[in-house]
Amino acid sequence: MKTKKTIVITGGTTGIGFACxxxxxxxxxxxxxxxxxxENLDAALSKLGNGVTGFLSDTSKLSEINQLVNSIEKKFNRIDGLFINAGIFKAASFENTSEEIFDETMDVNFKGAFFTIQKFIPIMNNPSSIVLNSSVVVFKAFADTSIYTATKAAIESIAKVLNLELAPKGIRVNVISPGVTESPIQQKSGMSDDAIKNMLEHFSNTSPIGRIVNPKDIAPILEFLVSDKSLVLRNEKIIVDGGTTM
Known part of the structure; x- marks a missing residue:
């Protein structure tokens, strides 16, 4: 009889996904x-060792999502949890947000998330858990994040609907909302090294815990949400920001 739960983490090669x-x-x-x-997938698998399986997949491409689900179904049959974590951030003011940045961010953060959930539903156990990785940007404004904020608000907005529609299948949906977190996402954002340094220092100095959030801080929260300890939770949002948005 199967005792181990099988959890899928999209974007699991670095940062929050890797720590989880x-x-x-x-x-x-x-x-x-x-x-x-x-390159990133091989490096992550090497560090993680036994018990992990990796798939090369671009969440912005529906054909690759379909291929991913088919491959996982063949190898594992069904899964117990899905962490929608893959995401990108491109820093740009509202006036300077190009159609390219808009489309790329929306395709990965919302469209990709939306269809990843949709395609995985048929192979999810009853009960099982979907966890959405959002951000405090949904309720606290930050400059140069307009499209990123919109994608995170969009994914949060469907959680209630998913909980209603997926309840008969025993699938629950909850949200993790990290604050500024030490992650490669900043280096990939287009922000300068000085801008990143200043931002991290600001949030470290103003946080009640005296530092920014580390990806390892989020991992136990995810484990709670995919475990049977959270069976009665629906549409809960756990803010993991060290108190910076109090």
Whole structure:
């Protein structure tokens, strides 16, 4: 009889996704991660070791989502949890947000998330858990984040609907809302090194905990939400920001 829960983490090669994969493996879960580049995926799998399976998959492409789900179904049959974590951030003022930035961010953060959930539903166990990785930008404004904020608000906005529609299948949906977190997402955003340094220093100095959030801070929260300890939770949003938005 199967005792290990099988959890899929999209974008599991770095940052929050990697830390969560590492933690779940330590807790005895079977973990599946996805990555957009072979280099990052191979590096992550090497560090994580036994108990993890990786798939090269671009969440912005529906054909690759379909292929991912088919591959996981063949290998694992069904899954117990899905962490919608893959995402990008491109820093740009509202006036300077190009159609290219708009489309790329929307395709990964919302369209990709939307269809990843849709395609995985048929292979999710009853009960099972979907966790959405959002952000405090949904309720606290930050300059140069207009389209990123919109995508995170969009994914949060469907959680209630998903909970209503998926309840008969025993699938629950909850949200993690991280504050500014130490992650490669900033280096990929187009922000200068000085801008990143100043931002991280500002939030470290103004946080009640005296530092920014580390990806490892989020991992136990995810484990709670994919475990049977959270079976009665629906549409809960857990803010993990060290108190910076109090």
């Amino acid at each position: 994969a590492e933690y779940l493996l330590e807790e005895g879960y079977e973990v599946i991660i996805t990555g957009r580049t072979k």
